[in-house]
Amino acid sequence: MDSLSPISPTFLSDDDHDAFLGFVEYARSSLSSSSAANGDDNGGDGDPPPWSWVVSRILKTCVAYSSGVTAAILLSDLFQAWNEQRKYLTSKKKLELVNQLKTRRARMRLPNTVTIDSIYEKHFLSPSSVLEAVIVDTFLLAGTNIYILSLGDLWSSCAIDLYLHRRFYEYVGKEGILRKGRQILLTGCCLRTAVQGSGHPRLLPTEYLVILLDEDKDEDAMLLGAQFCTYSFSSISADNIKHGASFSFYARIESIETLEPFGCTQRKQIILVDNEDVKIKFLLWGEQVLLANLFSVGSMLALDRPFVANVVNKNHEASQELCLEYGSATQIYLVPVIQHEEQVLLTSTQMKSQGLRLSGISNENQGLKASQVSLQCDSRGSIDFSKYPFRSYAMDLNDKMTGISIYGTIMDISREKNTSEAVFCLAIEDITGVIVVKLHFIGFWSLGRVGIGHTVYISGLTCSMTLQKMLEVSWFEKEPGTYFVNLSCLPALLNSSCLHKLSLLSDISNWINNTHICCVHLDKIEHNNIQALPCHNRCGCFVKERSDGSVWCSFCQCNCETGRTYSFLLHITLADESGKVLAWCVGPTAAELLQISPDEFLMLPEDERAMYLYTLQNEEFMVAIVKGKKRGDEFLLLSQEHFPEWEITRAQKCE
Structure with a gap:
């Protein structure tokens, strides 16, 4: 087509x-x-x-x-x-009851949300999937005391039945809150697929069910007022806990964080803030972390009968700080945050980019250029750019922007000093300027080799103003929406003709801030231009031995007695019909060009090494090459005065 x-x-x-x-x-x-x-x-x-x-x-x-x-x-x-x-926007057939639930206010669709139609289509449901459902009917399974909820959603044309977990049986019936028309959130579900002659697929019981409330409805407002306005977090005392008091709290979700595992047990921490601005931690353990899939920052959590405990730290010791946990009697209600929208004006760069894009489209319906777009924003005024239709540039970034994506060339990279955390500063340049991004890692650098001159794509950026009124751009590893790809080292780039344009070596200096793909042959390999040196596996940087015998990675600023291997540092002359370029490369790229591993090369006698290198001349390769430079003290071991300015970031032998 x-x-x-x-x-x-x-x-x-x-x-x-x-x-x-x-x-x-x-x-x-x-x-x-x-x-x-x-x-x-x-x-x-x-x-x-x-x-x-x-x-x-x-x-x-x-x-x-x-x-x-x-x-x-x-x-x-x-x-x-x-x-x-x-x-989900335009399902032709809708359940009549579900249609009546559509409101003029929009709430954010949770990550991992699946539709009932997709469950039927794929015959599969992941335990981490989220169902945003409405109860169409409640009934007892014939001849049993087992409750079944018939569920629909806002985007599907059919319903699915759920075996209700017994911890929720007290909420069903004529006076119960789990009845026709009530909206709920589910996760941790398993699908019982239908076999021949045994009916339709059904969802097996899950205890990770949250009931949605609407403060504008009298029934829900009365429930919140009567049950959840008595206690604040400051009401918790040792005496109350000792005498078995049960609490019900109403608080806003301030943050959702992943904690280090406790032994082999996963943990998540939800920070709650009540109406007195008192904060407390709500901890989830093991399979309970699935519940966090149902929460969103800014939503109000009505927590009935949580278990009150002492915080357990990483040393497996209980502190004096109190926290809440999801106990066997705990029930959770949620008032979802309402997504507000704000009109965002396009910058001159984006208007120009949009004009160039539309100039190539013949469809006259698309010939109208937009000057502003509507984007969702939270209660603090931060605007979510994850669904922004156009590319964001360095000069466009401003305070209170989240979900930003940037594509550009790395100009500098270093670890931030005076902090015990793994925070790295990455300067990225595009056609409008340079931004500095602070990369926050959970434990250590985990992105592999990233060098100056490399082309990268990074999403999930957050912008804020410091106390000194300076714009700070941050990226937090493994947060929702975060993604980092080094295109210069991407193997598929060399093999995908639709994603690159072949360049001649004589032309690459005209566009230095790009990753160039060239078809070359090896012109000259000098034996004294090859070194095999120990490098750090995490970052691909060379390491050195200190006077005390420790092995130090100057990039990660850490000892690396383990997790290191030998890697090539190679200077090589590339050639094509237009000219020659002296370039350097390291690691797997150098091994690919030499067609041998460092260990194998070091085992060869001196005369055989020279003979082997001679046989490689005129071998043809597809390479990715960038205008790079030595990165700070990464090459302190090297004393070459004339270090090549071009780096080969990826190579593949032409068959």
Whole structure:
């Protein structure tokens, strides 16, 4: 079909001269055209998908298929994923009761949310999946005392039955809150698939069920007032706990954090703030961490009969600090945070980018340029840019922005000093300027080798102002929405002709802030330009032995007695029909060019090493090459005065 045709030169970015970005715009315009053409079926108005969504999806496919992808593979994956994501907007058939529940106020759709229709289609349900459901009916299974809830959702055309967990039996019946029309959240569900002659698929019981409340409804407001306004966190005392008092609290979720495992047990910590601005920790243990899938920052949590305990620290010792836990008698109600929207004006850079994109689209319905878009914001005024339709640039970043994605070239990288935490500063440049991103890691650097001159994509950035009125851009490892890819070291980039444009060596100096893909042969390899040195596995940097015998990684600023191996540092001359370039490389890239491992090379006698290198001359390779430089004290072991300015970040032998 037409939408799967090869990339059109129209969508090659004039500003970036980057074929990858060109394909991103080509894919977005193809999806936009498809949505407009099938608007009646999908409810689409021809709006393109968010720029960051397309980039992340393409890169995740490339990571999954290191041998390379085609335009057809990428577009097929994008079309399928985009259509599935939009399905819930326009389901033609709706359950009548569910239709009546639609309100004018929008609340955020939780991550991992699945639809009932998708459960039937895939015959599968992950325990971490979330169901945002409404009770269509409640009944007893014939001949038993087992309660069944018939559930629908806002996006599906059918219902599914759930065996209700017995801890919720007191909430069903004529006076119970779990009755027809009530909205609930579920996770930790397992699917009992139907076998021949045994009826329809059903959901097995789960104790991770949260009841949604609406403060604007009299019944729910009365429940909250009567049951949850008596106690505040300051009411908890040792005497109350000793005499077995039960508490009910109403508080706002301030943050949701993953803690270090307690032995082999997973833990999550929810920070709650009551109406007196008193904070307390609500801890989830083991399988209970699934409950955190149902919570969102800013929502109000009504917590009935939580278990009160002492906080247990990483040394397995109980402190004097009190916390709440999810006990056998605990019941949770939730008043979801209402998502407000704010109009965001496009910057001049984005207006220009949008104009260039639309100039290549013939469909006149898409010829109108937007000057502003509506984005969701939280109660603190922070605006979520994860669904921003256009690319964000360095100069666009400002205070109270979350979910930002940036694509650019690394100009500097270092570990932040005067802190025990693993925080690294990454300077990223695009066509508008440079931003410095603080990367916060849970324990240690975990992104592999990242060097100056490399092209990276990073999502999940948060912007805030410091006390000194300086903009601070942060990234927190493993937080929802965070993603980091080093395109310069991505194997699939070399093998995917739709994502790169072959460059001649004579041309690469004209566009230095790009990752260039070149087809070259090895012109000259000098034996004295090869070194095999110990390097740190986590970051790919060379290490040195200190006077006290310890082995030190200057990049990670840590000892690494273990977790190190030998790696090549290679200077090599590359050539094609247009000229020659002296370049350097390390690690797997150097081993790929030399077609031998460091250990094997070191085992060869001196004369055999020279003979082996001679046999490699004129071997052809596809390489990714960037304008880089030595990174601070990464190469303190090296004393070459004329270190090459070009780095080979990836190489693959041409068959």
